[in-house]
Amino acid sequence: MPKQIILAAHFPGVNNTTVWSDPASGSHIDFASFVHLARTAERGRFDFFFLAEGLRLREQRGRIHDLDVVGRPDTLTVLAALAAVTTHLGLAGTLNTTFREPYELARQLATLDHLSAGRAAWNVVTTSDAFTGENFRRGGYLDRSLRYQRAAEFVRVARRLWESWPADAIVGDRADGRYVREADPGVFAHHGDQFDIAGHFTVPRSPQLHPVILQAGDSPEGREFAASSADAIFSRHGTLAEGREFYRDVKARLARYGRTPDELKIIPGATFVLGDTDAEAQERAHHIRRQQVSPQTAILLLEQLWNRDLSGYDPDGPLPVEDPDVDAATISRGRAGMYPDPVGTARRWRALAREKGLGIRDLVIEVTGRQSFVGTPQRVAEQMDHFVQSDAADGFILVPHLTPGGLDEFVDRVVPLLQERGVFRTEYTGTTLREHLGLRAARPVTRVGAA
Numbered sequence: 295m296p297k298q299i300i301l302a303a304h305f306p307g308v309n310n311t312t313v314w315s316d317p318a319s320g321s322h323i324d325f326a327s328f329v330h331l332a333r334t335a336e337r338g339r340f341d342f343f344f345l346a347e348g349l350r351l352r353e354q355r356g357r358i359h360d361l362d363v364v365g366r367p368d369t370l371t372v373l374a375a376l377a378a379v380t381t382h383l384g385l386a387g388t389l390n391t392t393f394r395e396p397y398e399l400a401r402q403l404a405t406l407d408h409l410s411a412g413r414a415a416w417n418v419v420t421t422s423d424a425f426t427g428e429n430f431r432r433g434g435y436l437d438r439s440l441r442y443q444r445a446a447e448f449v450r451v452a453r454r455l456w457e458s459w460p461a462d463a464i465v466g467d468r469a470d471g472r473y474v475r476e477a478d479p480g481v482f483a484h485h486g487d488q489f490d491i492a493g494h495f496t497v498p499r500s501p502q503l504h505p506v507i508l509q510a511g512d513s514p515e516g517r518e519f520a521a522s523s524a525d526a527i528f529s530r531h532g533t534l535a536e537g538r539e540f541y542r543d544v545k546a547r548l549a550r551y552g553r554t555p556d557e558l559k560i561i562p563g564a565t566f567v568l569g570d571t572d573a574e575a576q577e578r579a580h581h582i583r584r585q586q587v588s589p590q591t592a593i594l595l596l597e598q599l600w601n602r603d604l605s606g607y608d609p610d611g612p613l614p615v616e617d618p619d620v621d622a623a624t625i626s627r628g629r630a631g632m633y634p635d636p637v638g639t640a641r642r643w644r645a646l647a648r649e650k651g652l653g654i655r656d657l658v659i660e661v662t663g664r665q666s667f668v669g670t671p672q673r674v675a676e677q678m679d680h681f682v683q684s685d686a687a688d689g690f691i692l693v694p695h696l697t698p699g700g701l702d703e704f705v706d707r708v709v710p711l712l713q714e715r716g717v718f719r720t721e722y723t724g725t726t727l728r729e730h731l732g733l734r735a736a737r738p739v740t741r742v743g744a745a
């Protein structure tokens with residue numbers, strides 16, 4: 295039996311993958327856009343819908359970076375509303391552990407799990423940067439090295455809170471006049487480095503007990519945290535070779551925690567471009583890349599590496615001859631995943647531009663993300679299947695470049711081919727997200743009330 299592919303739908307985000315300027319692009323805020331994408335995903339029998347998180351508007355050279363989409367509504371509110379207009383689709387929200395409190399977030403996620411009858415998921419991110427922290431009471435208080443410690447403790451506490459109500463706590467005995475079985479439902483106490491809390495949790499046990507936990511973060515600490523605590527990883531490893539290496543590395547970490555490889559799913563982000571012929575798909579992919587990297591965007595992306603004002607440069611002209619400024623404060627704020635070795639990277643880019651005769655914009659198109667799967671629906675289905683069967687992933691979080699219709703063609707043309715290959719469901723067989731993902735039901739890990 296071939297491995298079954300996991301598919302999730304990423305609502306287009308606030309980076310240049312999303313082409314808001316295309317005539318076919320709609321609102322990023324109206325509920326109708328969220329409904330369109332979610333219902334398309336559900337029509338395609340996807341596992342879940344996914345929202346990223348950005349809690350501070352990005353800035354470059356002191357102004358809001360508005361070449362990309364700016365601003366988005368609150369994740370949990372959107373997911374709660376989507377719960378009412380979908381029936382099977384999982385609902386995953388990215389929610390950081392650095393600026394939140396476990397009691398509050400555990401309540402919100404348990405509530406989403408109730409409202410959706412067992413479809414809630416939480417993508418745990420750490421987002422430690424002080425720039426984002428300025429929006430919150432404690433500011434950028436948490437040292438980078440402590441953020442995964444806090445994340446691990448946060449998730450432990452959340453699980454304890456979700457488990458604090460026994461499954462049969464509510465009896466509603468009318469004759470007796472007793473609503474709950476025990477006098478003390480939801481009792482908890484936790485005394486740790488990051489959190490020191492005790493009391494009663496206010497949300498009775500939710501259908502999944504533990505909403506599904508995803509993790510996104512690629513450092514060794516991030517991988518270890520995922521191996522110890524997550525049900526799935528949202529990764530960035532898009533090539534077959536990188537995917538296999540990541541898959542092998544992460545799955546090998548599980549045994550240390552008494553877990554088996556199928557208890558942690560690896561789901562990289564992926565993009566796709568379809569065409570009636572491979573040549574047409576390549577042409578569309580080229581057109582989309584040029585939409586994603588406009589002349590102004592090319593300069594701004596180059597500035598992020600060089601850490602210098604390059605506004606005077608010609609987007610079709612040569613790259614700067616001087617090296618990136620690694621000593622100055624960063625000119626680009628609120629972005630994750632900047633380049634670890636700017637000078638080395640800039641030298642490689644310059645050499646590549648010289649070798650291929652590329653100006654700034656063409657070079658940026660060449661070196662920044664390209665589409666993962668390009669071709670006829672047949673070819674894309676084959677490639678995705680191959681990727682999963684070769685253990686480079688367990689599935690994909692698909693990131694369409696258009697809101698809200700960017701998934702329509704995939705669902706109409708690629709999903710039926712995956713179903714024909716016997717690697718993707720034709721109907722939902724379970725009701726909870728854990729069941730869709732092939733995860734076993736969550737079991738309590740803590741004693742009620744344990745400290």
Ligand SMILES: Cc1cc2nc3c(=O)[nH]c(=O)nc-3n(C[C@H](O)[C@H](O)[C@H](O)COP(=O)(O)O)c2cc1C
Pocket residue numbers: 345346347348388390418419420421422510511512513514515516517528529530563630631
């Ligand atoms: C695929 C992927 C998606 C991510 N999405 C978000 C996001 O939506 N919001 C956010 O604040 N951080 C996001 N992060 C950032 C992580 O939380 C983390 O802060 C960052 O990757 C640095 O951690 P690391 O050193 O472990 O990689 C994402 C990371 C990855 C790899």
